[in-house]
Amino acid sequence: MNKTIPELVEDFVKGDEAAFTELVSRFQKKIYTLAHHFLGNHLDADEVVQETFVRVYKKREDLKNVNYFSTFLVRIATNYAIDLLRKRKGHRSMSEDTASLPGEVQLDLSRRVATPSQMFEQKRLMDEINRALDLLPPKQRLTAVLHDVEGYSKSEIAEIFNCPQATVRSNLHIARMKLRKILRQRLRLKEQK
Amino acid sequence: MARKCPEYIENLSDYLDGGIDPELCAEIEAHLGECNNCRIMVDTLRQTVTLCREGKPETLPASLEKKLTGLLRERWRQKFGK
Ligand SMILES: [Zn+2]
Numbered sequence: 001m002n003k004t005i006p007e008l009v010e011d012f013v014k015g016d017e018a019a020f021t022e023l024v025s026r027f028q029k030k031i032y033t034l035a036h037h038f039l040g041n042h043l044d045a046d047e048v049v050q051e052t053f054v055r056v057y058k059k060r061e062d063l064k065n066v067n068y069f070s071t072f073l074v075r076i077a078t079n080y081a082i083d084l085l086r087k088r089k090g091h092r093s094m095s096e097d098t099a100s101l102p103g104e105v106q107l108d109l110s111r112r113v114a115t116p117s118q119m120f121e122q123k124r125l126m127d128e129i130n131r132a133l134d135l136l137p138p139k140q141r142l143t144a145v146l147h148d149v150e151g152y153s154k155s156e157i158a159e160i161f162n163c164p165q166a167t168v169r170s171n172l173h174i175a176r177m178k179l180r181k182i183l184r185q186r187l188r189l190k191e192q193k
Numbered sequence: 194m195a196r197k198c199p200e201y202i203e204n205l206s207d208y209l210d211g212g213i214d215p216e217l218c219a220e221i222e223a224h225l226g227e228c229n230n231c232r233i234m235v236d237t238l239r240q241t242v243t244l245c246r247e248g249k250p251e252t253l254p255a256s257l258e259k260k261l262t263g264l265l266r267e268r269w270r271q272k273f274g275k
Contacts, residue, residue: 128244148242148245148246154210173205173206176206176241183241183244
């Protein structure tokens with residue numbers, strides 16, 4: 001039978017490598033998607049995934065006092081992603097990103113999109129949103145990505161950042177207001193009446 | 194007694210997310226009924242949030258997932274020598 005996350009964590013803390021590998025395979029997708037949204041390219045997202053699990057491994061003693069493994073994980077990932085973002089200073093490119101993938105992966109990426117016009121629309125939308133997110137300070141940007149793109153709750157985000165929910169709410173509101181302003185110019189959001 | 198627009202705008206995100214005191218919610222809705230600016234604000238804010246949700250790309254391809262796991266194992270061995 002499949003072990004639960006707390007069981008896997010317990011085994012991992014005791015030094016079970018198989019438990020760690022299982023945790024990696026259960027959570028890597030989540031961390032990758034989050035990092036990709038936040039950093040906007042494959043290479044950085046890949047680096048965040050690897051570094052996150054390396055850090056989790058090193059900090060495994062801390063897991064004894066942790067209630068939710070996924071919160072612990074996402075906190076490590078977001079901290080590292082913020083560092084990486086500061087290092088990169090907002091330098092990113094969507095096309096460079098795709099070009100850097102091996103051929104096999106590029107094929108997969110093109111296969112999941114139905115028509116060229118849908119692909120174009122989706123890409124344009126992603127580009128617009130990523131560019132808008134780029135203009136926000138890291139904390140606001142991550143809050144918007146976590147809540148509005150990834151669907152995390154405000155209490156989860158508060159836990160991740162180790163801050164009051166009121167702070168999450170206000171960061172989210174400021175981020176959305178800024179995004180609204182940017183996206184309104186670029187996408188001409190409908191203004192009825 | 195009546196609030197001003199910026200005070201309503203402060204609360205529009207919470208209003209959209211539904212996590213708001215029912216009394217304030219009713220007050221906001223009454224205000225939206227009579228204030229064009231705030232109505233435009235809430236409409237465009239809602240569309241912004243919707244766009245972010247729609248913009249979510251599909252998760253990573255299976256081949257990439259395998260590659261990542263492989264890569265991690267390799268790093269694991271390099272770092273911790275096992
Ligand atoms: Zn108003």
